[in-house]
Amino acid sequence: MNGQFAEEEWKLLLDLVSREFGLVFQDSRRRHLESRLTPRLRVLGLESFGAYYRYLARHPERGAELRELARIVTNNETYFFREAHHFDLLVQHVVPQLFVRGQPGSLRVLSAGCSSGDEAYSIVIALQGALLDRAGLDWHIDACDLNPARITQAREGLYEAGSLRACDELGRSAHFSAQGERFRLRPEHRRGTSFFEANLAVAGLKLPAAPYHVIFCRNVLIYFSEEAFHRTLSHFHRTLVAGGYLFLGHAESLIGRRSDFQPVRLSNSIVYRKQDTGA
């Protein structure tokens, strides 16, 4: 399949990415994706995207290559305290609604599509900054991503300066130690975090610390197909406690798309609360 079937090869590949990972790529990103996949063709000794598709579809070693593909298609950038008001909402509004200050409690959070862990660690820093640990709160933060390289980086806790772009000088020195031109997260901010590889878009996903009080899934769903979007949201609904909260990115909305999450205005932001549908 080549020449006049180039469009067909491309569609087969995109359908596979959508099927396996729930991700949708617009045509405008085609060249970008092609240039990122071309080195894989060289490594595998393949001459065309059609041959690459067939490899991914039927080769006995497709599993390993799908992991490589996941790494390539999910290489999204993030940084510490991205949309910082969300972390304020967590400590000022959400936690006080769920737990009584001064009494022991255990908060369970999922950072879904955590990339290199910036979000999960930002949550820890925010909870510690509000002295909630001293007020009797314990926490467990599960953080998962499709990209195994990102999970490795998250576990390592070593970041480029770009990941700290939203931190001021004080924040940098308080939470990180310089290591050459990079920055290592201080060990105390790793407390209660657990990173693992997971594909949010597959049916029957097992999440270790479910049910969660809060799920962060920001700037992930915008890349999902309609089907994967709904499958993931249904999964979140099942894995949240009654009245649990879902935080999405500012460009993402469930209004008019899901009836099982209620939009809630906290401060000047919209977050979503699980509606008990009885379903």
Place this chain on the structure above:
Amino acid sequence: MTGGALSDAQQRLATLQAAAASAGRDQAIVVGLTDASPLVRQNAIALAARYLTPEVLAEFLADDENAILRNAAQAALERQGPHAIPHLVSLTQGPNHEVAFFAVQILSTINDVSAKQALLPLLDHTDRNIAQAAVEALGHMRAPEAVPALIRLLVGDPWLQFAAASALGRIGDARAVGPLLERLDDELLAEMVVEALGRIGDAAGLVPLLDRLVSSDRLPLRDQLLLAVAAILEHNPGLRGVPARARLWQPEVRVGLGEYLGGLLVMHDALLARSAGVLVVHAELWEQMPALLARSPDPGEEGWLQGMLRRCRRRARAEWLPLLRHPDPRVRAGTLLHVPFGAGAGPAVAACLQDQDAEVRAAACLALGRLREPSAAAALARALRSGDARESETAARALAQLPRKSLAELAPDLRLGVGEEQMLRALAVLEQARSTMHQEGVRALAQDSRPALRQAALRVLGRYPGHAADEWIVAGLRDEDTAVRIATVEILVRRRCRKAIPALVELLPAGDPLRYHLVRALGRLRARVAASRLQALYGEAPLHERIEIVVALNQMAPAGLLAFLRQVLDETDIELRRVASDGFVRAAGVRELDAIVALARDSDWVVRNHAAWGLGRLGLPAAKPHLLVLARDVEPLVARTARAALGRLVSDKPGLDA
């Protein structure tokens, strides 16, 4: 709304899909067209395009009580393409002006040449909405036959002037330049006229637009003027700078213009910045050159900027030295990357290999490569050995561009006892340069104990001209390391080395991962002599190899291929059937028409896509009814292939006699 109701939507989707094969199909599709779930609606639209007639769908266009149904019907008619054209054309002439308006819009989206003539009379329609839709449609369809009428509309009904200017820009016909320039003074129309002149790109518009640009202080219009001027300059590579009669050469306007362009060059808006760069170069606003060169590391800008600077080569060559000493490293790197240096620049450029900034050093390597400066070979070889990864990579690229003899500098890198990494870097240079120097050392490394070196040396040998190296490379097929053997197979294919075919065939019984590559290599080499071996292997090979065997046989096109592929088409694995249908439609003759028609009804869209292409390839009038069905396929790609195929049939107006 979905969510708790998600399972309901999925259930409705399943019901709809099941109904597509039942007696109540049409009714189920119509219900699906107004479903609350976009997922169900989209599926219903695809099915409507496939199964409902244009007449039925057009009735929904008239339903102004139900916007969802009307929108869905519009989408379905658009997907029907040529099949819907005759009825849509009749609707444009009908008494219901609202329906006629929608019909024109749909014809515009379908964008089939056969509708143009039907749209032309509508430019004078008494209903201005229909006339405007026709203007927009003819612009979208880039119909040059509409240009005289559109020019007339530029001074006609004010309602239509804006659309007419836009359409003339889209069509891009130079006949419109004069009439558009005459409307530049119309404040309401000016921005659209400027955009249209930019799109047309004709040089006659340049000076009038430039004169407006230097005198304009209305920002949106000024930016629009700049975009248009840049588009014209880029569209006319023969223009050597801005004509002397333009006002921008007057000293009193150059300062203000330079400030305006300088401000744009540091903006994130890539299009405006690039347009500013075009004018900086053509108007020789040299004081803005550092800002332009500092932008050069932006992705995608490199080739463009080099091309621009070549247009002012003489001045760039005369004034590059201060830029090379600029305090901003981005300017120094940009200068090295993009300025077309002349003879004698070598020493100054080579001095930049000592720059404290790594990007400047890497850019210096590339500049020396472009200069093909032999005296830089030693310095580049040092950068290759001891530079950081980027510097080493650019030094390798530069060395590969130098005159062949310069690569003598690499002799120390290939000696026994040198580290593996250093040897690999040197071999990469020889490979890029397609050099046969250091042949003895390279051949020795092809038998080194380290697999990475053997593989790299084989790659160098793979670039040797003629067939002298073939035997040395074929020896790599017996390497103890599988990765080296696989790399050897790829090298032989790239050399189109048919001499290696017997050796490749001999290795076919190997059960290791090599066989997958051997099969593919034999296909790419069109090694028809191996066809019977591959067919014999097919029965016992694992699935992924069977798929590649079919692909290889498709490439070889041996006798008896069609019979073999017919058997494969009966297999259950979808990927096998897909590659088999690909080969079948390529090899099929007129006698296979019925078999291809059967493939056109396959449940898999890829197989149907191949059938559509195959029917077009045969070019028989008898294929037309089947292609008209495929042109409404639920999968848009199949529909597009079928429409292209219809265009190749003997009949030249698809759709009109459907």
